[in-house]
Amino acid sequence: MKSFVFAFKQAIPVFFPYLFIGIAFGVLMNEAGYSAGWSFLSGVFIYAGSMQIVMVSLLTTGASLGTIALMTFFVNARHIFYGIAFIDQFRKMGRKYPYMVFTLTDEVYSILCSIDYPDDVDIRKTDFYITLILHLVWILSCLAGALFGQLIPYDLAGIEFSATAFFITVCMNQWQSMDSHLPAITGLISALAFYFILGPSQFILPALAVSVLVLIVMKSRWPDDQQKNRGMEVEAGLTEQAEENSYEY
Amino acid sequence: MSINWINTLEALLVVALVTILTRSLPFLFLGGRKELPDTVSYLGTVLPAAIMIILVVFCLRNIGLSAYPFGLPELLSVAVVIIVHRTRKNVFLSISAGTGLYMVLTRTLFITAS
Numbered sequence: 001m002k003s004f005v006f007a008f009k010q011a012i013p014v015f016f017p018y019l020f021i022g023i024a025f026g027v028l029m030n031e032a033g034y035s036a037g038w039s040f041l042s043g044v045f046i047y048a049g050s051m052q053i054v055m056v057s058l059l060t061t062g063a064s065l066g067t068i069a070l071m072t073f074f075v076n077a078r079h080i081f082y083g084i085a086f087i088d089q090f091r092k093m094g095r096k097y098p099y100m101v102f103t104l105t106d107e108v109y110s111i112l113c114s115i116d117y118p119d120d121v122d123i124r125k126t127d128f129y130i131t132l133i134l135h136l137v138w139i140l141s142c143l144a145g146a147l148f149g150q151l152i153p154y155d156l157a158g159i160e161f162s163a164t165a166f167f168i169t170v171c172m173n174q175w176q177s178m179d180s181h182l183p184a185i186t187g188l189i190s191a192l193a194f195y196f197i198l199g200p201s202q203f204i205l206p207a208l209a210v211s212v213l214v215l216i217v218m219k220s221r222w223p224d225d226q227q228k229n230r231g232m233e234v235e236a237g238l239t240e241q242a243e244e245n246s247y248e249y
Numbered sequence: 250m251s252i253n254w255i256n257t258l259e260a261l262l263v264v265a266l267v268t269i270l271t272r273s274l275p276f277l278f279l280g281g282r283k284e285l286p287d288t289v290s291y292l293g294t295v296l297p298a299a300i301m302i303i304l305v306v307f308c309l310r311n312i313g314l315s316a317y318p319f320g321l322p323e324l325l326s327v328a329v330v331i332i333v334h335r336t337r338k339n340v341f342l343s344i345s346a347g348t349g350l351y352m353v354l355t356r357t358l359f360i361t362a363s
Contacts, residue, residue, distance in 0.1 A: 013340050016348070038257060045265040055264050062256075065263050072267035078307075079268075081300055083275030085293040091280050104272050106304060113297035158352035161323070164308035165330045165347035167301060169340045172331065174298045187299030191306040200310035204303060211299040212292065219291050 003121040007129030010115055014107040014134055017163035019141045020156055021049040026145020028056045036146035043142035047103060047135060051075045052142070074205075081208050082109045089127070096128050103131045107163070110170045116177075186214050318359040326351040 026039045042052050054075055058068050082104050083090075090100045108131055117123050175184055190210045194203035279289055309327070312320035330347035337343070 013344055016344070034257065038261070041261060042264075046261065046268055048264075048268045051264060051268060055260070059257060059260055063260075065259060068260050068263050069267050072264045073271065076268050076271040078300075078304075079271040080274045081296065083272065084279075084289060085297050087276060087279050087285060087289070087293070090276070101273050101276050102269050109297075110301060110304070113301070158355050159348060161326060161351040162344050162348040164305060164323075164327070165344040166340070167305045167308060168327060168330045168347075169334050169343050171298075171301045171305060172334050174301060178298055180295075181298075183295040183298040184302050187302040188306070190299075191303040195306060195310065203310070204307050207303050207306075208300065211303065212296065215292060215295050215299065216288060219288060 003125040004129050006118065006121045007126045008133060010111055010126075011130050011133045011137070013162075013166050013169075014111065015137055016159060017107065017166065018049075018134065018137050019144075020159040020162070021053070022138055022141020023145035023149055023152070023156070024160075025049070025052045025056070026142045026147070027149035028053060028145075029142075030146045030149060032056055032060045034059070034146075036143060039142045039146035040139065043139035047105060047138055048076055048079075049105070049138075078106075078204055078208060079104065081212065085113055093124055093128065096124075100127065100131060103135050105134075107166070108134055110167055114170045114173045114177075182218060183211075183215060186218075187211050190214070322351055322354040322359045325354060 022043065025042070026036070029039045029042070030036070042055070046052055046055070051072055054071060055068075058071060063071070083101065086100070086104070090097050093100055111130055112127060115126075117126065171184065175181060178184070187207070191203065191207040194207045194210070197203075198206065279285060285293075309320075309323055312323045314320050326347045329350050330343050333346045334340070334343035
């Protein structure tokens with residue numbers, strides 16, 4: 001129960017972007033002539049906000065399955081980089097392992113990689129609850145948009161900024177908790193460089209790939225003080241939980 | 250417009266499967282190993298900080314810097330999130346302040362036809 005309450009608190013900041021994007025998707029599907037069932041199915045089985053919105057236009061223009069597959073791959077390719085930090089963590093979760101992998105969205109990723117667990121919560125349970133709560137919120141948002149989207153009396157435009165704001169707070173928390181700021185600076189420079197060279201729709205994959213390469217090169221150059229820190233913590237005999245939690249530096 | 254439900258189902262399945270594929274790739278390649286290679290656990294530690302900041306740029310990618318309002322609503326709101334989070338360290342408050350300001354700015358000072 002303690003783990004659930006803690007998980008719920010961690011998930012709350014993401015409720016707003018999920019509600020907004022989910023509802024926007026449901027409304028679009030509804031306007032395109034698809035019944036609420038389709039929005040529900042998309043929320044359950046796709047669970048990728050920007051891709052679902054792209055999908056509506058692919059559906060209405062009658063794109064071929066090959067085009068749809070290619071589009072999906074490029075829109076979601078950034079997710080390839082997310083799992084790297086969670087391989088050890090997730091594969092210890094037994095039956096929940098595949099579910100954790102399938103639901104690793106931008107938002108779930110950002111919560112899980114910046115979370116600071118108190119001693120009295122179960123890390124695996126917490127991770128699973130956060131994932132499950134947010135998946136349910138997402139499904140309900142898609143459904144709500146499809147069913148009642150037209151009835152919302154307020155103009156919610158702009159509330160999508162809450163996703164950006166949330167990611168900024170995650171960046172700042174990470175900045176504080178890490179000894180070295182080189183990874184963050186690497187990410188920022190490569191993102192901006194590729195943004196100005198390649199433009200808004202092309203920059204993210206090269207930025208991610210180059211960051212990975214630069215960080216790998218830095219590993220040999222720069223005595224891995226972070227790994228040393230982790231090793232020392234483990235030696236100091238921290239709890240089993242802290243050991244399993246590979247992102248506690 | 251009439252909906253062909255078989256076509257729709259196929260399209261949905263393709264999107265779902267490819268999305269799952271992108272999320273599974275690192276696990277497919279590395280999840281089976283007993284001991285993760287050094288470089289991978291190192292990346293697991295340092296990569297999130299790089300990825301998160303790239304994700305912020307990704308969220309802001311569509312702001313128009315070269316035409317009115319020159320991305321000002323976004324940039325001002327980002328600044329407010331940073332300041333509030335620095336001083337109050339409360340995620341919920343930082344998000345509400347930034348988003349609230351953004352919604353106000355785009356409705357009052359910087360109305361764009363969209």
